[in-house]
Amino acid sequence: MSTQTKIVIGGVAVGLLTLWIFPWWITALIILGVVGLPVAAYLALDPSQRRRVRAQGRKRLGSGH
Template sequence: MSTRTKFVIGGVAVGLLTLWILPWWFSALIILGVIGTPVVAYLMLDPSQRRRVRAQGRKRIGS
């Protein structure tokens, strides 16, 4: 099992746990924050920086 898969499984487990323990609206804010933070960070990059990030992702796929 890859490290990324372990993180995804852990994230889903934590999300379900917060939905069970905390009020639904607070859990929804946490989940939206976890999803929205990387999206906003990516959108704040310059076009040249986005190209570099995409190129690194493609380079890793072949290695």
């Protein structure tokens, strides 16, 4: 099992645990924050910075790790 798969499974487990402990709307705010914060940070970048971020992702994909 890859590290990314383990992280996803852990995230789902934590999400279900928070849903069980907290009211649904607090869990929804937590999930929106976890998803929305990186998206907002990416959108705050200049177009040249976004190109560099995309290039890093492509370079990492081809590295074989």
